[in-house]
Amino acid sequence: MNGASGNYGMGLPIQASDAAPHIDLGLRVIHFAMFAIFILWSIFFVYLLLKYRKRAGVAAQREHMGLFWSLLPDAIVLGFEILLIFFYAIPGWTRFKMDAPKPEDSTQIEIVAQQFNWNIRYPGPDGKFGRTDPKLIDFANPLGIDPTDPASKDDYVSVNQLHLPVGKPVLIRLSSMDVIHSFFIPEFRVKQDAVPGMRVPVWFTPTREGQYEITCAQLCGVGHAIMRGDVSVHTPEDFQKWLAEASAPPAEARAAAPIEQW
Amino acid sequence: MSDHKAHSEAAHVKIYMMVFGALMVLTIVTVLVSYLHLPPALGILIGLAIATTKASLVATFFMHLKWERRLIYGLLGLTVFFMIVLFAVPIVDNHGLKPNIIHYDQPAAEEAHH
């Protein structure tokens, strides 16, 4: 069907971006701790049930265990959480959602979600996105790019096909034309809601060449299930070659690119 | 079910009239200030201060909060706390989001650079 289908199993999908190892580390540590807590707790629970089951001639004791023992689980959980917050959660969040890479060091892409497509725009060699105007939107021009703006001349728009070079940060400006969607690539461990009226930056560095899948993670209407796209991560040379080929035809001809309308 | 203590109603009525006068004066002041067309920040500050004063007067005297029990204070304190939370988070968020909001009316060049 597609090169991406081998990426998934019963556990976490393969890791294909710089975010993946960091997020997986957290998931593994937290789940290991969860299992440990739950198993120890269950042993204690079953022990209590067996030891203190109702037996003839044995009355319940009114005294309780000391308060100290009840504070212990709280303290353990709190300590674990404080460690996670300061050494894992806040640094990771800062890296993935607060410290964006510089635009000039990154592959810049604009993604505009719509029911039920991902419109992907590359700025072309000038590195600038042309002006857009919602009034210009039609089936041939899904983003409403203004052809009179010189910066828009070399812009290239593809639908549901995201091509990226490996090893270089990708900086996406994510928005939506209609309702809230959510941009999710499981192999990259990247997810962000696409909100209409807002342009949210998303960034990551692909670390592995291959085929991956974009999916919409936020209910966006009747076609939510079929809203998907393909990601191809190339070597930098292949990526440049692809971009040159793809954006070669003049602006007028580009408009004929097939657009899936569901 | 009158729960009123021994305080005399006549004294209350006198207070009510004074509060009434104060409310009227404050209303006139806030309208007059608005005719100065102050810069928004200052205007909002003054308008809000006057409105809060007026509301406090109504609550303290007309709603008898001055003579009310601690439980009611507690209830209102709790409400005000959650109200502040309800105000604060969306407003702080809104402030943080400003750079991300798209304004289509801006000129082309600015739009392109973002």
Place this chain on the structure above:
Amino acid sequence: MKDHSEHGEHNGAHQDDFVGKYIFSVDHKVIGLQYLFTSMFFLLFGFTLVLLMRWQLAYPGTRIPLIGSLLPLSLAPGGVMLPSFYNSLGAMHGTIMVFLGIVPLGVGAFGNYVLPLQIGAPDMAFPRMNMMSYWSYLPGGCLMLLSFFLPGGAAQSGWTSYPPLSVINPGQTTWLIAMVFLITSSLLGSINFIVTTLNMRAQGMTLWRMPVFVWAQFVTAILLLLAFPPLEAASILQLMDRVAGTSFYIPANLVVGGKLLDHTGGGQPLLWQHLFWFLAHPEVYVLILPAMGIVAEIIANNTRKPLFGYKEIVGAMIFLGGMSFVVWAHHMFLSGMTPALSNFFLVTTMIISVPSVALLTCLVFSLHGGSIRFTVPMLFALAFLPMFGIGGLTGLPLGMPVTDIYLHDTYYVIGHFHYVVVTGTIIALMGGTYFWFPKWFGRRMSEGWGKFHFWTTLLCMNGVFMPMFIMGMAGASRRLYDPTAQLHNLTTQPMNVVSTISAILLMTAQIPFLVNFFYSIFHGEKCDSNPWHVTTLDWACPSPPPHGNFAKPPRVYRGPYEYSLPGAKADWIPQDVKEAA
């Protein structure tokens, strides 16, 4: 109008006719039972909806067995459901289960019936308001049901109703109007509960002698009182967006299906999310606190010893209630909200886990040194502990913004939420039903069938929700009409089948319960007024209690859980008994 005899006479006028006694009754017990039967109906209805969804998830695009052919063409042509119908089912399942099933059962039914009894009151503080609360809930519920048959159909935007989708989708207007009814009902109820708890306690029933269940209901009522109005206002704004064409949640220049939307714009989609979750997170505690109260009552009764750390439990509940107002944005880490805010909500979310752990610890430690009777209610209460534990623990990776990047909006979230609410709350409510059944009807439910019901239910519930964690870890997205339409869901598709089969079995497992329940109302083994030997006041009056509950106003001499007092003849001393015999 001055004393009890007149009070009885006053309402006695109503008792002669059927309508006054059973329909527009002002008796908290009748209203409680009205809530009980209505919410049980809605729970079963909401469950039926999800069975349809589960069929579609396990066997996408195939004919729904049995009832597929009965569904109208506009929902499921040829017995195969349409995506719009699937989305309606999703939205209505969530709404019905939360707002029409669990809250009315936990608060409306158990709270209404048990709370006045446990504090020794003859009725609620405002009996007629209590009746109005039910009669606002029922039309709201009926409107929700009817919405399937109204033009535009039922809401399709999820129970969260995120705009702009909810503003442009059909069916949402009915949902919003019905929600206004339900919110009104909850507000009326919560005012009543708070005043009753504060002002109607029997002599000697100080705050620190109130059973944990009463405390739980009290905190719940405060949450409802202060958290629901924002949703009411937010719903009105959304209604304006739909009906009057305003743009509170609609930004400028939306293009839907290639056409510019008429709305002028200037609104903020995220505003709804803030206002919605300001209610909906406290709502989670509205779901879980009454359940914890029930579990605490059952555990104290069946270990035959006082609860471990009564004051800690109450304190933890109050703290949970307060904190629940400042954690809501952990539902919005990836919503496009200012990222720096996430760190604040990360910290508050981790703080709120501490009282939850404390509550669970106190309940488990209460078992230590007890003499545990494995009655049917106790089995349910015991199952609550590890199941709620799983639900709580799986909240940890969701509450961390970093790991939430991956798990957000996957099946992991569904698994987490349902472990808390189904294997947690519903299990506890089932236990509560077995526990208070003798109080309600003066008869017992069958123990044998109860145990059968317990084990099958517990097994099937885990069968439904455990696979969801596996699917979530593999990245499977939620709310997909056809999971096989996307590559990343294909490998975990067998898990959907396991979940669906378990859900069907779970529904089947409720049949013995329903038969047992309705059979026992009429033919169950008769029992005395206090078959479980409980200390709290709800068992100090006849079963079922007469109008006015207590023959004479009770007087309370001791705390709620005086079990196994050394030197006492029986291993329990009711709260209204002065001297240890």
Place this chain on the structure above:
Amino acid sequence: MSTATMEHAPVESTGIPNGKLGTWLFLASEVMLFATLFTSYIVLRVAAPSWPRGWDVLNVPLATLNTFILITSSVTIVMAHAKVLEKDKAGFRRYMFFTLLLSFGFLIVKSFEYASKFQHHHYPATSIFYAIYFTTTGLHGIHVIGGILFNAGLMIWGAGDGWEDPLFAGRVEYAGLYWHFVDIVWIFLFPALYLL
């Protein structure tokens, strides 16, 4: 009434009458309701590229008149309560009548304001400012209507056997509490919409 019954039975209670506690709880929830509207107002206003000044698009003199009317009605209802405590039936009727008159006056002025907006084709859908304006003042208006119904009911009840009812003074006080709250909401709405 059962509320009265409870107060005479020996109970543990806060000492605050049920009705008063219930009214304050109701008002607490109303505070949250209007706080939500104000939050929405602030968020939408701050995010808007431009926002009309109230005095350019709305009628400040009419709204000032309405402010005077509402404040006066707050005084008359508190006087009505004082008259109940003084057992002055005629006084109560007089002040309650003034209160009702003033509340109708408020609605009439409001309807003139709305009518002139509609004449100029300004509807809630016109802009986000008008959306806020119509929604908040509309909800406030519904609260005024609710207050009128309750106050009129009290007046009718007070004319009959209500005057002798032990609950009567309390009910008048609670009606007053609610009415003052409606006043307070307007005290904030007035500058927020018209003057800032």
